[in-house]
Amino acid sequence: MxxxxxxxxxxxxxxxxxxxxxxxxxxxxxxxxxxxxxxxxxxxxxxxxxxxxxxxxxxxxxxxxxxxxxxxxxxxxxxxxxxxxxxxxxxxxxxxxxxxxxxxxxxxxxxxxxxxxxxxxxxxxxxxxxxxxxxxxxxxxxxxxxxxMNEQRRIVERIEAMFDEIDHGVENLKKARASLGLYRQSLLKSAFEGRLTADWRARNADKLESPETLLARIRSERDARYKAALDDWQNALSDWREHGEKGKRPAKPRRQAEAFMDKEWLEKLPELPGSTSWVACNQLSGQISDGTHKTPTYTDTGIHFISAKDIRDFKVDFSSTRFVDKTQHVEMSKRCNVEMGNVLLTKSGAIGRVAVVDTATSFSLFESVANIPVLPPMQSRFVAYAVYHIANSYFISHAEKGVAVRHLHLEDIRKMPLPLYGVEEQAEITRILDDRLSAADALEAEIDAGLNRADVLRQSILKQAFSGKLVPQDPNDEPAADLLARIKAEKITRAKVTRKTKAIA
Known part of the structure; x- marks a missing residue:
């Protein structure tokens, strides 16, 4: 073929x-x-x-x-x-x-x-x-x-009348889809400003957790992970020495440096309910990093290599990825190790898309994607929704670098303000958002199907029109064969005039 x-x-x-x-x-x-x-x-x-x-x-x-x-x-x-x-x-x-x-x-x-x-x-x-x-x-x-000729005019009139009706329906469908986009923004805004769970908080005052308590639990988890990394390093260092210090010396893990939200953000962000507070994304996660900044050598099969185009609908889409071999993947993972429960954020290209890593499938990242290792007891899906909302509603316009190519720097993402709700309220916010956004997604799928049907209907109308089945024929019309013969005769006449003119010249 x-x-x-x-x-x-x-x-x-x-x-x-x-x-x-x-x-x-x-x-x-x-x-x-x-x-x-x-x-x-x-x-x-x-x-x-x-x-x-x-x-x-x-x-x-x-x-x-x-x-x-x-x-x-x-x-x-x-x-x-x-x-x-x-x-x-x-x-x-x-x-x-x-x-x-x-x-x-x-x-x-x-x-x-x-x-x-x-x-x-x-x-x-x-x-x-x-x-x-x-x-x-x-x-x-x-x-x-x-x-x-007259039938051509009738065909045009009929096509354009029918297309006007379709266009009116398509315009309404596009307005509905735009309204869904506004609804999603409004829903997320209500969720992270506390309005969506106001009744839940009133009924569950005994379950509300202070930001200080939650941050202490997160720091404890971060310290435990750092200690485990140190232990692994000590073991690797001992093995290296026992084998005659051959090869590269194992690198000592670095303790994560804390990044705090810029104070100017407090003037831009809405007030949160009760003791809930805004904190920097870095305070809720492990070390935030991005993928390799060097274009790898691609292979036909192997380990998936994910870039911004593969992040959509809060998931990683593996359907059209490129691949790298295992050796490259291992090397790239030293810089950016992606694990289950991490949140990914596109930082260049299609900026502001978010995904939750919900698969054990191994993959590497390109520099267009940031990796946010969410630390327990924070809930990954809550963090993903919050990152998406803040990135698209506030943060991108504030922190983007350049005009022609938009790009979020890692330091911008580390300092990104996120609302810190208690663990149980995070679960309630996530539950409500999952339900309502799923309903909005289903409605959008119906709208998209309607738009696709409109395209199919247009093609069907065109097919009928140009096979002589859309409008009635009139026996009084000049036959098309005569029309075409006249066009051919005019072409021959013009050619003769052109040749005569050139001969005279």
Whole structure:
């Protein structure tokens, strides 16, 4: 089977569409003509944020930028179709505009072909996807169904009326999804400011634990782990000496340096109920670290290598990870050892995603992910929710470094303020959040399914439209074969005029 990214246009055979008997089939040159844009294309580096004329390029946004240079303008009495040679996008443009420099192909429809008919038809055609390689050659090999001119207009009217109804439904679904996002933010805010468990606290006053008591328990756990690490080091050092001090001397474990929340945060954060207080993330965890800063040598199989893209929905997604061998994994684990119950936070790239490590599967981390070893008796899922809320609602805008590439530094994460509730209240907050966020996730899945159905319905409408089944036929319409014959005759006439002009010259 041919990989579409390796396919070239000459090797691709387009499907000839099945059409109604009174329709015709046109080649590219019978359907389109290209518009010369030499000397008019505007490089992306010259785009203005605002200006007199829009720059239309092959990007996802309809307008890529602006220009004040009138010499770059394309002025056409007919609408122009702008095709993205690299992106396969298609834009319908009326009025004067400047073309973008990279990969834009400008097309006009032949007389007798409705521009909006051609525009909608393009989205029923499935060109091969060659990534960022060029695609115009594939478009030029396509076969285009041509109905009578009046039927083209009826098809366009029907498609756009039906699409307007779908667009209205899609807009409502997107509003609902946006509302879910606001609901999640509001829910987390209520949880960590104490409003979600206010009734629980009133009923369970005897179960409330002071921050000082809880911090003492966490310090005790940290000290115990450090003592165990020292004991392991002493044993490793003894073995090293017994074997003639061969190899590298075992490194003595370092005691974790405490990092405290910056005082300026107290002016930004809301007041918490009762004796609950804000503390630095570092006070609730072991040593916070990130993954390797060197790109490893990848292998086809082996140990999963996790980067920011693999953190989603509070889980580690192993479905599309890269791999490293065991030797590299062991070396990387000396810097950052990931264990069950740790919380992961993406610190660059897709910043602010969080996951709880709930698997015994071994994996290594790239530097885009921070590892937060949650210390008992803190509950990992509570910490994960709190880190996500603070990181996305407060901390990122306060602590991000740079503009083009957002990046959280480890020191920022260590000082990140988190609300310190008692262990039993942590469990209650986590229970409520799990229930309500799961319900929100289920509703969002239904919304996404609705959006997918809208896309399928659009394709179904296009399929009917361009096979002659969407609108009724009119026997009084000029036959498409006559229309296509006229287009071919005009092409021959133009070619003769061109040759005559060159001969005279």
């Amino acid at each position: 041919t990989n579409t990214e390796d396919l070239v246009a000459d090797e691709w055979t387009p499907v000839t569409p099945k059409v109604a008997d009174h329709w015709a089939i046109a080649n590219f040159d019978e359907f389109f003509e290209t518009v010369a844009s030499t000397g008019k294309k505007v490089p992306a580096k010259n785009y203005l944020k605002s200006g007199t004329w829009p720059v239309i390029d092959q990007g996802a946004d309809f307008i890529g930028g602006f220009t004040d240079d009138e010499t770059t303008l394309i002025r056409s009495p007919k609408p122009v179709l702008v095709f993205g040679d690299h992106t396969r996008c298609m834009k319908f443009v009326k009025g004067a505009f400047a073309p973008g420099a990279d990969g834009t192909k400008l097309l006009l429809t032949k007389d007798g072909i409705e521009p909006r008919y051609a525009y909608h038809l393009y989205f029923a055609i499935r060109l091969p996807n060659r990534g960022y390689s060029r695609h115009f050659g594939f478009l030029k090999r396509c076969k285009f169904p041509v109905p009578p």
